[in-house]
Amino acid sequence: MAGLSDDFKPLTGVTLLLAGAVLALSNFMVVLDTTIANVSVPHIAGSLGISSSQGTWIITSYAVAEAICVPLTGWLAGRFGTVRTFVFGMLGFGLFSLLCGLSGSLAMIVVCRIGQGLCGGPLMPLSQTLLLRIFPKEQQGQAMGLWAMTTVVAPILGPILGGTISDDWSWHWIFFINIPIAGLCAFGAIRLLMPAETKTARLGVDTIGLALMILWIGALQIMLDIGREHDWFADSSIVMLSIVAAIGFVVFVVWELTEAQPIVDLKVFRHRGFTVAVISLALTFATFFSAVVVIPQWLQSSMGYTATYAGYVTAFVGVAAVVMSPIVAKLSEKVDPRGLVCFGILWLGFTSLLRVFWTSGADFWTLALPQLLQGIGMPFFFIPLTTIALGAVEPEETASAAGVMSFLRTLAGAVGTSISTTLFANSAVVSRSEIVSTMNSDATSQALQDRGFSLDQVRATLSQMADQESMALAINHLFLLSAFIFAGAAMVIWLSPRPRRAVAAGAAH
Incomplete structure (x- = not known):
């Protein structure tokens, strides 16, 4: 990062451990907030009197704001100092978390989520930059391992924590819990990291x-x-x-x-390997993240799941990812990364096909098993893809290329969420129309009335069944489409040449 002072020496002893813990905790909190609200959308929508599709704005507004702010991270750090930018970002994140929890309308919570995303966007790359700065060179691999672990574990705990808090307390607390953490991390950064502050300059923007x-x-x-x-x-x-x-x-x-x-260095797209890798990344992540949002909504609105159990189903996707990540990191040194990426994305497509056969009567493990299996493919996709993309650009372009990747990945997640929720809702409407035309017959009505149902009860029962089955069909259709998109993204990666150089640890922030 521009503006680093040359006389700073890495921290040691207890100070290093505490500073590392502060940075890891801050990264954990920011990443956690990308998934913690997913299972809470029905709670929030019901509380604010809005539809579930409007509730997804709470997710997309955060992602878009974060995407916009990520490219500004380098300028902010160079202009105001890395540590100061981190502290102000953390304080702003805490403030907007408080306002999100106090929100009483859709407009207010969306505006506050935008503020949360703008403040949180730089925190993830800044935490990585500062970890590399405060740790001695021989321990930077361990520092990146700590950072990567928080990045992987946070999305697993997000749905579980969000569901449990929403069910047992109130959805407001998924935001309020950020306040003490943000305050602690800001205080820790001021006390421990100020010696690591970087030089500033009047940079143009x-x-x-x-x-x-x-x-x-x-x-x-x-x-x-x-x-x-x-x-x-x-x-x-x-x-x-x-x-x-x-x-x-x-x-x-x-x-x-x-x-x-x-603000975004588009010249890196002149490298074919980078362009192909980013296209594959955008398609895959948009499809993956949209499922992370849609599944909890379906489980709660149609399957009768609480937010807590919807969180358990969703969280399984990260379990296998944690186990497979070190294995894939080793394989990346020996195997063509394009093959690893292709396998990883095809595996995601395979797990999507398993979901095509979900029904309204599916039990917990029928729903959770594809999530667990999906985690196996995630490291095969993310880790080698970074090597392909950043290995294709010039060494001095690595930081810019990593910023572009982060920007487009986050933006793809927001766009994919909006498109998928629309497709899901439209498919449910079409499926319901077809089901109603089949079920709404004299024979069906008479059969129910023979069992003691009144005419009003017959109509209510048929309506409920139509709603439930139409949403099950809609989720099937969505995952069938997802499987085709994954297959296309897997094939696209072969248009990339094999990486020309290795990528240094920490380059992909």
Whole structure:
């Protein structure tokens, strides 16, 4: 990172351990917040009187804000200092967490989640940068292991913690629990990390590029989030948003390619290996993350699961990932990373096919087993893909390329969530129409009435069955489509050349 002072010596002893714990805890908290709200959406939606599809804005707004702020991390650290930026980001994250918990309307919680994402976006790369800075060179591998472990474990605990808190306490506490952690980490950083502060300089910032990026991403995400409720392009506001997004994107690309210090360095896309890897990453992560959001909603709205048990089902995806990560890291040194990535994504497609056969009568392990198996493929996808992407660019471009990857991965997750929730809802409507036309017969009605059901009870029973079965069919259709997308993303990676160089530890933040 630009502006590092040369006279700083790595920390030692208890100070190093405490500082490392502060950075690991901060990274854990930020990553946890990417998944903790997923299982709580039905609780929040019910409390605020909004639909489940509107409830997903709570997830997408955080992801989009985080994506926008990630490219600014280097500039913020160079302008204000790495530690100061970390401290202010942590304090802001805590403040907006408090406001999220106090929110009484959809508008307020979305605005506060945006603030949370803007403050939290830089914390993940900054925590990694500071870990590499405070640890001696011979211990940096251990430091990255600590950082990676928090990054992997947090998404596992997020759904479980979010579900348990929402059921046993209140959804507000999924945000309130951040406040003491944020305060502790900010205090620890001030007391322990200030000697590691980096030099600052009056750096210029690509304000036009930043404004264009906010414009087109904001227009695109709003269009995707509200499109279904506004009948898509039959509504003039959706048409206007799509035009703004399209024109804004084109102008943004042209500007960034000609700007001396762009907010997003698009020149790294001249490397075929990087471009192919990022396309594969975006397709795979968008498809993967959309399932992480949709499954808990289906379980709670149709299958009668509590938020806690929906969290247990969802969390299984991370268990095998923790076990397989060190194995894949070793394999990456010996095997063509393209083969590992291809296998990993195809494995994700295989686990999607297992979900195609889910029914409204599926038991817990029928639902949880594909999640557990999916975790096996995750490290095969993420770890070698980073090697392919960053190994394709010039060494001096590694930081920029890593920033672009992080930006597009996060943005893909938000876009994928919006598209998948829309497809899920639309498919459920179509399936329900077909089911109702089949079930709503005199024979069915008479059979139920013969069992003692009144006419009103017959209608209510048929309606409930139609709702439940239509949502089961919708989830089947969504995962069948996901399997095809995974297969395509797996094949795309072979368009990349084999990496020309190894990637240093910590390069992929």
